[in-house]
Amino acid sequence: MQNSGISNLNSEEDSDKYESLIAKAKIMLVDDEPINTDVLQTYLEGEGYNNFVTTSESVQAIEIMERENPDVILLDLMMPDVSGFDILQMMRSKKNLTHIPVVILTSSDDAETKLSALQLGAMDFLAKPVDASELALRLRNTLASKAYQHHLINFDQLTGLPKRETFMEAVDATAIALKSNNEKAVALHIYIENLKNINSTMGRENGNAIIKTFARRLEASVSMAGSIQSAFNVDTQISIARTGGDKFSVFLGPIQNPQQAEMLARKIVSDTSHAIHLNNRSMFTTAKVGLAIFPDDGNTVQTLFSNAETAMSHVRDHGGSENFTFYSASMDEESARILAIETGLQTAIDKNELRVTYQPKVDINSGKIIGAEALVRWINVDLGFVGPDQFISIAERTGQIIPIGEWVLKQACVQAAAWREKYGFDFRIAVNMSIRQIHDSDMALTAKEALVESGLPANCLTLELTENMVMENAESNIEILRMLKALGLKLSIDDFGTGYSSLSYLQRFPLDELKIDKSFIEEIKVEDHRAPIVRAMVSLAHDLEMTVVAEGVETEIQLQHMRSLNCELYQGYLRSKPVVADAFEELLDIEYLNNKAA
Ligand code: C2E
Ligand code: MG
Ligand code: MG
Numbered sequence: 001m002q003n004s005g006i007s008n009l010n011s012e013e014d015s016d017k018y019e020s021l022i023a024k025a026k027i028m029l030v031d032d033e034p035i036n037t038d039v040l041q042t043y044l045e046g047e048g049y050n051n052f053v054t055t056s057e058s059v060q061a062i063e064i065m066e067r068e069n070p071d072v073i074l075l076d077l078m079m080p081d082v083s084g085f086d087i088l089q090m091m092r093s094k095k096n097l098t099h100i101p102v103v104i105l106t107s108s109d110d111a112e113t114k115l116s117a118l119q120l121g122a123m124d125f126l127a128k129p130v131d132a133s134e135l136a137l138r139l140r141n142t143l144a145s146k147a148y149q150h151h152l153i154n155f156d157q158l159t160g161l162p163k164r165e166t167f168m169e170a171v172d173a174t175a176i177a178l179k180s181n182n183e184k185a186v187a188l189h190i191y192i193e194n195l196k197n198i199n200s201t202m203g204r205e206n207g208n209a210i211i212k213t214f215a216r217r218l219e220a221s222v223s224m225a226g227s228i229q230s231a232f233n234v235d236t237q238i239s240i241a242r243t244g245g246d247k248f249s250v251f252l253g254p255i256q257n258p259q260q261a262e263m264l265a266r267k268i269v270s271d272t273s274h275a276i277h278l279n280n281r282s283m284f285t286t287a288k289v290g291l292a293i294f295p296d297d298g299n300t301v302q303t304l305f306s307n308a309e310t311a312m313s314h315v316r317d318h319g320g321s322e323n324f325t326f327y328s329a330s331m332d333e334e335s336a337r338i339l340a341i342e343t344g345l346q347t348a349i350d351k352n353e354l355r356v357t358y359q360p361k362v363d364i365n366s367g368k369i370i371g372a373e374a375l376v377r378w379i380n381v382d383l384g385f386v387g388p389d390q391f392i393s394i395a396e397r398t399g400q401i402i403p404i405g406e407w408v409l410k411q412a413c414v415q416a417a418a419w420r421e422k423y424g425f426d427f428r429i430a431v432n433m434s435i436r437q438i439h440d441s442d443m444a445l446t447a448k449e450a451l452v453e454s455g456l457p458a459n460c461l462t463l464e465l466t467e468n469m470v471m472e473n474a475e476s477n478i479e480i481l482r483m484l485k486a487l488g489l490k491l492s493i494d495d496f497g498t499g500y501s502s503l504s505y506l507q508r509f510p511l512d513e514l515k516i517d518k519s520f521i522e523e524i525k526v527e528d529h530r531a532p533i534v535r536a537m538v539s540l541a542h543d544l545e546m547t548v549v550a551e552g553v554e555t556e557i558q559l560q561h562m563r564s565l566n567c568e569l570y571q572g573y574l575r576s577k578p579v580v581a582d583a584f585e586e587l588l589d590i591e592y593l594n595n596k597a598a
Contacts, residue, residue: 022143028070029054030061030087031105032079036128040074043132044139058082062090065097072142074126077106077117088120099149101142105130156242158208159215164249167241171251171301174237175294178253185237185253185294186261187301189308190218190268191316193286195246201473206278210285213276215242218287221271222250225264229255249305251294258293258326265289265324273323288315289324297327310335317393337383341391344380345400349407354378356411357578360587361430361549364563364570369591371428373464373571374412375578376404392434401434402441408432409446413454413461415581420460423592430462430492435469439476444483451487458488462513465491467499470509478509485510495551497537507544514541518552521572524561531561538565 027049029037037054044052053068055061058079065073077084084104091097104117107128114125123145124138154166162170171187178185192214199207219240226238229252239251250268255261268289275282290311298304311327313335348354358372378386395401409431416429437443451458463484470477470493481491492513493506497520520534541548550562553572562570576587 022140022147023048024051025049025071025143026051026053026068027139028052028065028068028073030056030058030073030079030084031076032056032058036076036105040130040135043130043135046132047136047139049139058084058087061087062094062097065091065100066094069096070100071146072139073100073102074139075102075104075122077104077108077113085117085120088117088122092121101146103138103142158211159242161215161219161248162239162241164241164243167239167243167249167251168301168305170239174239174251174253175301175304178237179295181254183254184256184296185251186255186258186264187292187294187298187304187308188250188252188261188265188268189243189290189292189305189312190248190250190272191288191312192246192248193288193316195285198283198285202278202281202283206283209278210276210283211242211246214272214285214287215248217272217274218248218250218268221268222252222264225267226252229260243305249308251301253294255293261291261293261326262324265291269323286323288312290315290327291324292327307331338394340383341386341394342398342400344383344386345378345391345395345398345404348378348380349403353380354404354407355580356408356415357580358412358415358584359571359578360576360584361428361569361571362575364550364559364567369575369587370569371416371430371460371462372584373430373432373578374408374415375432376408377578396434396436399436399440401436405432405434405437406441406446406450410450410453413450413456416460417454417456419585419588420456423588425592426457426460428460428462429456430464432494433463433465435465438465438469438480439473443480444487447484447489448487451489459490462490462492464494464515466494467496467506470506471499474508481510492549497533504540511544511546513547513549515549515551516567518572521550521552521554521558521562524555524558527557527560529557529561531565534562535565538567542566 027044029040029052031037031040034056037056041052041054053064053070055064059082061082075084075087088102091100091102098121101123102121103124103126104114104122105126105128106113106117109127117125123142126135126138154163155161156163175185192211195207195210198210222238222240226236229236235254237251237253241249243249252264269287272287273285275284277283290308290313292298292304292308292311294304297307307327310331311325314331315323315325355377356374357377358374360369361371361373362368363370376388378388378391380386392401395404412429412431416427420427433443437446447461447463450456451461470481485491490512491510492515493511494515495517496514497517514537516534516537520531523529524531538548547569548567550558550567550570551572553559553562553570553574555574558572559570559574579587
C-alpha cells in the first residue's frame with residue numbers, strides 16, 4: 001500500500017510537493033516514559049524533522065490530538081491507566097482523528113497483540129528499543145502514504161487539478177485577504193461544450209483525453225494571463241480547479257477593473273477552442289465562460305461561483321457571438337423562471353395543463369386542407385401561457401419531452417382518426433418529435449401504440465424531425481428512422497435550411513417530406529422575387545421524391561411564389577394560426593360539410 005502510493009507519484013513536481021509535506025510534518029509522540037520520547041525526538045531531529053508534540057500522560061493524549069491535529073502519531077502500547085489500545089479505540093470513534101496514521105511502538109513480539117492493534121487501525125509497528133534508521137524509514141513511508149491519500153482526496157486524478165472543496169477553501173482564504181485590502185477579483189466558471197457528445201460517440205477514453213488537453217490549455221492560458229497581470233501587481237493570486245466532469249473554475253485577483261476580467265475570458269476562450277487531434281480525428285471543443293466579480297457579485301465564494309455558473313448557463317443557452325458573459329442580477333429571474341418551468345413541466349400532464357393546437361396543412365393548388373400539424377401549448381397557473389419555444393428545449397434537457405411527446409402524439413392520433421371518420425377523407429396529422437424521444441425511448445413502440453389505440457392508418461401519420469437532430473449521430477439515427485418507416489408512417493424534415501446539412505447527404509435517410517423553414521419564405525416580399533436557393537431546394541427535394549411544404553406563409557405573394565416553384569403544400573398565418581380542436585373543426589366544417597351539401 002505504501003509502496004504503491006509512492007510509485008504513483010508521477011511527476012517531479014508531485015514528489016517535490018510530497019518532500020516538503022514530509023519535512024513539515026507534525027509528529028506526536030505518546031509514551032509514559034519521558035526518556036523514550038526524548039530519545040525518539042533526538043533521532044528524528046537528526047533526520048530533519050522539527051515539529052513535535054510529546055506527552056507522557058496518556059490520559060491527555062486524545063485531547064492533545066484534537067487540539068494539535070498531528071500528521072502522524074508514534075504510540076506506545078503498554079501504558080498505565082490508558083493504554084495504546086484504548087487510545088486507538090477512542091480515535092476510531094472520533095471523526096476528526098480516524099484518519100491520522102498511527103505507528104505502534106512495542107517491545108512485545110506477540111503476533112496477537114500486533115493483530116489487534118492493526119484491527120484497531122494502526123498502520124505500522126516498530127520494535128522497542130527503537131532502531132534509528134528503521135524509525136526514519138517507517139515514518140517516512142507512513143507520511144508519504146498519508147500525503148498520497150491527501151492527494152487522492154483533494155486532487156482530480158485525471159488533470160492533477162484541485163477538486164471543488166480544496167479549491168473553495170483556498171479561494172476563501174484569498175478572498176478574505178483581498179477584501180481586507182478593499183480589492184476586487186474575478187471568478188470564472190468554465191464549461192466544455194460538446195463533451196457529453198464526444199463521450200457518447202467516441203467513448204470515455206477519448207473524452208478523458210480531451211479533458212486533459214483542455215485542462216492543460218486552460219492552465220497555460222490562465223498562468224500566462226496571471227504573469228501579465230503580475231507585471232502590474234506583484235501579488236496576483238491564481239487558483240484553478242476541476243469542479244465537475246466538464247466544468248472548471250478559476251479565481252484570479254486582485255484585478256483593477258472588469259476589462260481585465262474580460263480580457264482573461266477572451267484569452268481562455270481563444271486558447272482552449274482549437275481542434276484536438278485524437279486517433280486521426282479532429283475534435284473541436286468550445287469553452288463557455290461565466291464571470292462574476294468579487295465582491296460585487298458575491299460576498300462569499302459560494303455565491304460568487306454560483307453566480308458565475310448562472311452566467312455560464314446564460315451563454316450556453318442563449319448562444320450569441322461571444323462565448324462568455326458577466327453575471328447580472330436579471331439572470332437570477334431568468335434562472336428562477338427556467339427552474340419554475342422545469343418543476344411545472346413535471347406535473348403538466350397530470351394537471352391537464354397541456355393542449356394540442358392544430359395548424360392546417362393546405363394543398364397549394366386546390367387550397368384544400370389535407371391535414372394539420374399538431375403543436376403543443378402549455379398554460380400553468382403560476383407561469384401563465386408558456387410557448388413551446390420556451391419550454392421544449394428545457395423539456396428536452398430534463399427528459400420531460402419523452403412523456404410530453406408521447407402524450408401529444410397519442411392525442412393527435414385520436415383527434416385525426418375522429419376527423420378522418422367525420423369528414424370522410426384520409427386526414428393527415430403531423431407531429432413534432434425530439435431527438436431525446438428517438439434516443440432515450442422506444443419511439444417505434446410508442447408510434448405503434450398510438451396508431452393501434454387510435455385506429456389511424458399509419459400512412460396518415462407524419463413525424464417531423466429537425467435537420468440538426470437527424471445529422472447528429474447520423475448512423476444510429478438511420479437505423480431508428482428505418483424502423484419507424486417500417487411501420488408505414490411518413491417522415492418529414494422540419495425547418496430545412498437552418499442547419500448545416502446538404503440535401504445530397506439527406507438522401508441517405510428515408511424521408512418523405514421537406515419543410516422549407518419560414519425564414520426563407522419571409523424573404524419573399526415582391527412578386528418578381530428571385531429566390532435561387534429556395535428554387536434549388538424544391539427541385540432537389542423533388543429529385544429525391546420528397547413532397548415540399550412551405551412553412552410560415554403569411555402573404556398572397558409568398559403563396560403565389562411557392563406555387564410557381566411547384567411546392568405542393570403550405571402552412572401559415574395566411575390560412576390560419578394553430579387553433580384548438582373545436583376551432584379547427586369549424587374550418588373543416590366550412591370546407592368539407594358545405595362541399596358535401598353542395
Ligand atoms: P415548428 O415545428 O417548425 O412549428 C412551426 C412554428 O411556426 C409554430 O410555432 C407555428 O405556430 C409557427 N408558424 C406557423 N405559421 C406561421 C406563420 O405564418 N408565421 C410565423 N411567424 N409563424 C408561423 P410554435 O407553435 O410556437 O412552435 C415552435 C416550435 O416548437 C415548433 O416549430 C416545434 O419545433 C416545437 N414544438 C411545438 N410543439 C411540439 C411538440 O409537441 N413536440 C416537440 N418536440 N416540439 C414541438
Ligand atoms: Mg414542425
Ligand atoms: Mg418548422
